[in-house]
Amino acid sequence: MQIPREQVPVFEGALHSIGALSVSLADSADHPVLEPGVGETPLWPEVTITGLFENTHRTDDLLASLCAEAPGARMLEARVTELRDQDWTRAWMDDFKPMQFGKRLWVVPRDHAVPENAEKVIQLDPGLAFGSGTHPTTRLCLEWLESQSLKGCSVLDYGCGSGILAIAAAVLGAKQVTGLDNDPQALISSRSNAANNAVAEQVEVRGPGPMSGLQYDVILANILAGALIELARGFSELCRPAGQIALSGIMYTQAEDVKAAYRPWFDGFETMQFEEWVLITAVRSAQEGQA
Incomplete structure (x- = not known):
């Protein structure tokens, strides 16, 4: 109802x-x-x-x-539906197949065989993987990550959900990754998925809290355009000079508004688009913004 x-x-x-x-x-x-x-x-x-x-x-x-x-x-009007009995986890698994992102990265259900040509693999538990790479914004983020040289980098995944982006960063060579979310279920999911992918030592999963003095080489945020605009100054403080941001969850009609919010602190903007969604990347400027 x-x-x-x-x-x-x-x-x-x-x-x-x-x-x-x-x-x-x-x-x-x-x-x-x-x-x-x-x-x-x-x-x-x-x-x-x-x-x-x-x-x-x-x-x-x-x-x-x-x-x-x-x-x-x-x-209120209540609707009653009789459900056919089935193995719901198996039904979900039938729709979740191995997916490739870029040349190296694969996302694979834990109970599914890993493709022989898979170089970098993320395995997800169907009970927890509410961010599995099937949404266009997640796909954009994963493909961008796969194209980067992350060896030795520190990465912040803001709004980590299932932890898929944080785990991808670790699998692709990031030295230290922080997954941040305010949803308790997301924290449970991210920690479980990180452990299942043997990157729990690289990936710190945490809820909201003080971040003063922390800075990252790469900041990922796959959330809403409005939230991204509000976070522009905060992300500028969390991103090291010459560090990168990758922002998604943005409709292509919202891209210019998001870019405008970040221009005081970032330059070198690039945009990737898949269907009606975009990923915006930029580089932290050396000089301080005045916004």
């Missing part, structure tokens, strides 16, 4: 209390929230909330129980 985000806690608790095996939240419209503010819960204005129940429950009984727990449910 579709509910305002303010009612999520009530309905989430109600569904669990009447026996839901799981409760999931999804965007009811087109309002992606990829990088919420620190301490914020990433929710959309209108949320589709779904409860998964054993098929032993009668639909009428479930709806009556839900209305008793959350009286507002009486005014």
Whole structure:
């Protein structure tokens, strides 16, 4: 059913209390929230909330129980769908095949055979890989990383999600990588995936906190254009002189606005495009910006 985000806690608790095996939240419209503010819960204005129940429950009984727990449910339209029983992990794996990025880099499901010609490999757990390289923005970032010489570099992956970009940087030779995210599940996912790829010592995964005095050779951020614009000054402080930024999660119509926000501190802008998405790269200027 579709509910305002303010009612999520009530309905989430109600569904669990009447026996839901799981409760999931999804965007009811087109309002992606990829990088919420620190301490914020990433929710959309209108949320589709779904409860998964054993098929032993009668639909009428479930709806009556839900209305008793959350009286507002009486005014909402609920849709009930019977799901065919299957191995959901296996179904996901059937859609997730090995993918190549550039000449050397591959992303492969952990239970899948690694292609013989794969030089650099990231293996992902299907239970945790909510960033698997299939989205155009992730693809752009991975292809750009594969094209760089990262040996000995320090890298910041801002908004690391599954950790795929941080892990890719480590696999491709970065000396030290920091994956930063404010979503607890993302931190769990990133740490697990880093350990599974034997780069846990190279990849530090952390939540928000003081970063004063820290600087990186490369900063990656695959988030939203609005958030990237707000972070321009902060990234300029975190990027070493002559260091690089790689920014994605940007529609091609937003590219000029993002570039304008970074020009006081960066130059040498280049743009890669895939479908309607772009990746913007630039180099940290030696002189300080005045913005």
